[in-house]
Amino acid sequence: MTTALTTFILVPGVFTGPHVWEATAARLTAAGAEVRTPALTGGPDLEAHIADVLAAIDAVDPASGRQIVLAGHDYGIHPAVGAADRRADRIARIVYVDSGMPRDGVPALAAVPDQELSRRLAEADGPDGEVPPPADAAEWQRWGSTDGIPAAALDRLTALATPQPVGTLVQPLRLTGAVAAVPTTGVLCTGSGTSIEMLQMLVGLGDPALQALTDPRTSFFELATGHWPMLSCPDELADVLIAAAGGEGHRLKPAAAGEPPTHLRPFLLDVPEVPRERHGTVDLYLPPGTDGPLPAIVFVHGGPVPAGAQPTPRDWPTFVGYGRYAAEQGVVGATLDHRLHDVGDYERAAGDVAAAVELVRADPRVDGDRVALWFFSGGGLLTADWLAAPPQWLRCVAATYPILAPLPNWGLTGDRFRAASAIAHAGALPFLLTRVGLEMPEIAATVEEFVAAAEDCGSNIEVIDAPHAHHGFETRDVTDESRAVVRRAMRGVLAHLGVHGAA
Template sequence: MTAFILVSGMFTGTHVWQDTVARLTAEGAEAYAVALTGLDGPRTGPAARVDLETHIADVVAVIDSAGAAGRRIVLVGHDYGIHPALGAADRRAGRVDRVVCLDSGLPRDGAPALAALPDPSLRERLAGAGAGDGADGVLPPPAAPDAWQRWGSTAGVPGAALDRLTALAAPQPLGTLLQPLTLTGAVTSVPTTGVLCTANGASIDLVQMMVGFGDPALRALVDPRVTFFELPTGHWPMLSCPDALTDVLLRAAAGEGHRLTSPDAEPPAHLRPFLLDVPEVPRERHGNVDLHLPDAQEPWPAVLFVHGGPVPAEARPTPRDWPTLTGYARCAAAGGAVGAVVDHRLHDLADYERAAGDVAAAVELVRADPRVDADRIALWFFSGGGPIAADWLDAPPAWLRCLAATYPILAPLPNWGMSGTRFDPALAVANAGPLPVVLTRAGLEVPEIAATVEKFLAAAEECGADVDVVDVPHGHHSFETLDPTDESREAVRRAMRSVLHHVGLPGGR
């Protein structure tokens, strides 16, 4: 018999698993929701005494009890709960058959749960706090149903369930977030399943994309013992779709699920050849910026290309040497403009402010070049670089003649914790005024990203922004290398003609 041990996330207790436990039991399995000290039942002591090791011990005790009869154990950690779950699995690796990461990350040895919080500003504030600081050493729970959105999408959760979640929420002891997770390495032998909630901004396609970027920490995800499932719901599937969650957990226990493709099996999308045959042009390297130079009369207009991400700091080659970006830069140079590409430091979701500073510095470097017409500049954003465009939409300078975006993320995804920050183009477009925007939209886009594009377009229409949409109906994200079709080639040419037209080149449009 399989025994499922369920570990809840921040502010929540065993009550969130009530429906899931009932359904698993009805299917012939055993199910145990772990009561975490300080989060379930009355608090018996100062919160400062409750840390991650306390919760790991809570989970270990349930493993020892459930495993005494020789049952197969599947350990499920939701949200913060993956930290004590993984810590317990490391200490009882011989008794745990599988770890399920339910809409959570996969913590690394030495990392505190604080690092996984979706709100960068909150992480920064708590990073300097001790477990005894603040309101009795705790992080207060959401005070109202709509406040849960700060911690993840509530899509699909019935109103009554959200009210109950709020009423039963408990303060999170800061020690559980600040104490680093200590792993011996034994847990690496335990098979793992990731369950991704797509309405919260996660998907298998996005994980595969990140693996393709070459992050060494993600290489373990291509192990055949690692599987993935998606649920079309928000961050609390045990409340929004307990039937579907039960089915996925049973299938995970059976070893089913999607397996990722190793980047060694074939080149990842960002390293495949560009779809247009563009000639090489002279290239100059200035710090973190490459200039692809045109054979035309000076002064030249310039187009600065801003890559997506996050891209691991260890990724090689770096983005300015990716075929897609060098291809676009050479296209711009062939049309008479400087094609500039910047390597910015978007290595993590917390890096948007730093990356935006890199882009602003790159703009000034390009404009200061005596061969460049500083009053004829365009910015072109790709994928996860899209949120950086918000700064330029919110207050476009007179010299910015055009802003382009290709399969961009144009609003923070729900699990980013960046709602209300400055990096939201869908909000910033209201201040774009007459700035021309050239938006290339992939018809087969990842749904989570497509939703941000539609949000942006709705906002642009409401405020009358000048947006030229270039559609690629049969194109995927990164269509320039994934879908080298005539349709894709024409979309690139059309977008490039439009941008060059806006910077004043006669061959544009």
């Protein structure tokens, strides 16, 4: 099917209208496509906006032979998917432009960060009220990364912004299931904190909600920009839409039959089995002949990890391996499961970690005054509490391929979970950072922000670089370099615990 026989229907997101698509629409039109940019009326609920999109679909003559590609940005994906479900036979492809995955029975507000939603709805007047639009560039940033938007375009976005009816956000989307048959494409804006590599990693964790993304009819593109690509790189977005219409794009890989996902492959070090005790959500790995009290290392997994994922993180080879490795070195290794199942769960996860640490310190075989905390991946945000007010018994904080600040699309405002803000209060507390050279760019940016802040305030930080290693390298990059990095990191932590000549 050529571009000349394609009709693109472009649905705008929250607070915006057809004007945001002008430059992208012009590029598509120049390529020979037909473009429609329906305005979402001021109707009180989601059904009114679905009707607006249905009208645009029905305006395309079925006898024209044109394929319809329906693209929704941000909130706009909800009325787009709702309309496609009722006209599934008319839609050739749905394109998700930096948007979530609408589900039957779930309102659009589920995709809005909780903190921001609470603040905005507090200003609204009940379900029949309106959410006021952002008043300036800083306010837009709260709703999505504005990276790449020219100042003039951002000013125009603010000037033309309109209130969002609360009803459009709180009315559940109702789907018959017909839309599941329509091919889809996701356009991921890496400035928002999402990438193809990150999605592939999440698919590997076994989240059932994401398994549909490995369908061969589903493709993905990345754009190195923020949340509004139609303003920051309109021509590139148009080119991606044309490619998507032709069925192009990256396909995610399903787990190979009989082959474990990356995070369930063997740990890179051959460490001996040691006794393990399970105490609720905490596992203790004890050195042979333990009569204590001994120093302890508490290993904190990352996430978000789907609530139903099996095995749970403390049974993953990486954490079993680290726990055994610590015990081999003569200290107590502790692993735990915390409830970081969604980006809105960080406060709950922080409480789980604090409780687990106290359980470990209270064990009579542990020297409660010599404890180190070692964080991984998304657990890195949890370092901030300990850096902001380090207790006297905390001898070291370590972090391996950590995320050290909320990613832009996580909606976590304030400084509580931003390690770069907390490090200035850490005093002489040692921080041992294992930095991987092949890190995902959106995560690497949080690490570099932290390192710069640590250097500015003269913190006691040691960086161990693994130039050829990826995120999760302990089961992914089984190389001599990776083994040496793990050993060096363990030696550093043990030294801060007063254990020398080991690892």
